[in-house]
Amino acid sequence: MIEDAVKLTLYFRDSDRVRGHLAADLLFDLLERSQVRYSVLLRGIEGYGGSRQSHSDRLEALAGDLPLIAVAVDRRDRIEAMLPEARAAMAGGLLTLEAARLIDLEAGAPAIVGGELKLTVYCGRSAQVDGRSTARAVVDHARANGAAAATVLLGLDGTVRGGRRRGRFFSRNRDVPVMVEVVGSAAPLSAALPGLCGLLVDPVVTLERVSLASPGEVTDADDQPWQKLTVHSGAQAMVGDRPLHLALLDLVRSQGIAGATSLRGVWGFSASDAPHGDSAFSLRRRTPMVTVALDHGEAIEPVLPAVCALVGSSGVVSRESVLVVERSAVSGFVPG
Amino acid sequence: MSLPVWVLVAIMGALGALARYAVDQGVTGRVGSAFPVGTLAVNGSGSALLGVAIGWGVGGSALVVLGAGAIGSYTTFSTWMFESHRLAEDGQGRLAVANIASSMAVGLVCAGGGWWVGSLA
Numbered sequence: 001m002i003e004d005a006v007k008l009t010l011y012f013r014d015s016d017r018v019r020g021h022l023a024a025d026l027l028f029d030l031l032e033r034s035q036v037r038y039s040v041l042l043r044g045i046e047g048y049g050g051s052r053q054s055h056s057d058r059l060e061a062l063a064g065d066l067p068l069i070a071v072a073v074d075r076r077d078r079i080e081a082m083l084p085e086a087r088a089a090m091a092g093g094l095l096t097l098e099a100a101r102l103i104d105l106e107a108g109a110p111a112i113v114g115g116e117l118k119l120t121v122y123c124g125r126s127a128q129v130d131g132r133s134t135a136r137a138v139v140d141h142a143r144a145n146g147a148a149a150a151t152v153l154l155g156l157d158g159t160v161r162g163g164r165r166r167g168r169f170f171s172r173n174r175d176v177p178v179m180v181e182v183v184g185s186a187a188p189l190s191a192a193l194p195g196l197c198g199l200l201v202d203p204v205v206t207l208e209r210v211s212l213a214s215p216g217e218v219t220d221a222d223d224q225p226w227q228k229l230t231v232h233s234g235a236q237a238m239v240g241d242r243p244l245h246l247a248l249l250d251l252v253r254s255q256g257i258a259g260a261t262s263l264r265g266v267w268g269f270s271a272s273d274a275p276h277g278d279s280a281f282s283l284r285r286r287t288p289m290v291t292v293a294l295d296h297g298e299a300i301e302p303v304l305p306a307v308c309a310l311v312g313s314s315g316v317v318s319r320e321s322v323l324v325v326e327r328s329a330v331s332g333f334v335p336g
Numbered sequence: 337m338s339l340p341v342w343v344l345v346a347i348m349g350a351l352g353a354l355a356r357y358a359v360d361q362g363v364t365g366r367v368g369s370a371f372p373v374g375t376l377a378v379n380g381s382g383s384a385l386l387g388v389a390i391g392w393g394v395g396g397s398a399l400v401v402l403g404a405g406a407i408g409s410y411t412t413f414s415t416w417m418f419e420s421h422r423l424a425e426d427g428q429g430r431l432a433v434a435n436i437a438s439s440m441a442v443g444l445v446c447a448g449g450g451w452w453v454g455s456l457a
Contacts, residue, residue, distance in 0.1 A: 053365075054369055056369055057422075058369070058419070058422050058423075059364060059369055059372055059374065060360065060375070060415045060419065061361050061363075061364035061365075061374045061375075062364060062369055235426070235427075236427065238427055241427075241428060241430065241431070242428070243426045243428075246426070283424055283425060284424075284425060284427055285425045285426065
């Protein structure tokens with residue numbers, strides 16, 4: 001069964017406040033009230049947008065206002081019903097809507113031919129299957145089936161099947177959602193779908209169309225006005241003496257791209273490396289990284305060759321169309 | 337230590353923390369973010385200030401209020417170490433060593449220079 005679903009994504013900041021409340025709190029209270037099927041709040045480690053001021057967890061002076069990304073997926077009518085309130089919960093930033101397919105694997109996995117896909121799986125942080133982490137099992141399964149990249153991103157807050165799952169400071173946070181993002185060609189990803197059914201308690205996944213780009217082979221321009229450029233890489237990848245994900249942020253920023261954020265995953269792979277994450281006795285971080293940049297297609301397009309050249313074989317570059325983009329006012333109430 | 341000294345340490349400590357926040361933000365915002373120059377700036381200027389005070393002959397309770405209160409909260413050891421560690425985590429080992437070495441060199445030169453300036457007065 002494939003449901004016509006919409007993915008609502010909000011790009012904003014940690015310290016954004018609306019009418020005295022943190023924007024993230026207002027938004028996830030709304031997602032809870034609306035019983036949105038899946039939603040996850042992610043915090044970036046570095047990024048810029050709007051004011052173009054960079055924020056980063058590397059320096060104390062810049063660590064106060066890190067980028068946040070909230071993702072919510074549900075049926076189109078349910079997302080559309082809560083949209084006015086979602087707008088009102090924003091103090092600034094970007095709101096995007098993307099078409100997605102919500103697939104209940106128990107009802108049968110569809111065979112999708114042609115093109116490239118992004119598959120997103122949601123599960124609890126401590127969810128286990130056969131004595132091991134479900135999220136890691138999904139990554140291994142994706143790799144075994146020939147996916148190009150997969151990354152586990154830890155949520156701070158969210159809803160799972162409409163119920164609130166909020167991370168707390170003094171808690172094991174077992175049920176707080178994680179999001180596993182997998183990209184690859186349609187054939188291996190649709191072949192991986194039936195196997196996911198046995199790994200997930202609630203085997204519902206979302207599928208979106210993307211196009212993977214590689215150096216020297218830039219795919220045809222999309223006619224959608226806005227595009228999201230995503231790079232899956234690893235924290236250990238360097239460009240000269242700078243980590244790849246930071247060099248990427250520098251590049252898109254210097255090229256005038258409207259906004260970009262780097263997220264640190266906990267486990268994953270990209271390109272040819274085996275799944276990796278941090279280990280207790282290593283100073284160097286080996287987490288997977290996901291860097292997202294957003295702008296009009298005509299701004300993304302010219303930057304793509306340089307991004308592909310920078311990433312080389314150290315990561316996977318993908319692009320997807322964004323249906324609706326709304327820039328929220330820099331501050332103050334945005335009427336719904 | 338008398339109550340007024342405790343109170344003054346608290347007040348000067350608060351002012352020192354605010355000054356540190358303002359200087360760190362200002363310097364980082366202007367110079368960029370590849371290297372922790374904001375922290376270097378507060379540690380260097382704090383060392384110079386304490387050098388001037390000691391060279392000038394500040395001592396006793398006044399030194400406690402200035403050293404432990406104002407400059408104690410203005411300068412930072414922990415952030416210097418944290419940011420060095422963070423550079424090493426990102427594979428920028430040379431920058432991490434440069435951050436540790438340059439802060440020590442700048443701190444010593446500023447403290448010595450400050451002491452010399454203070455002792456002239």
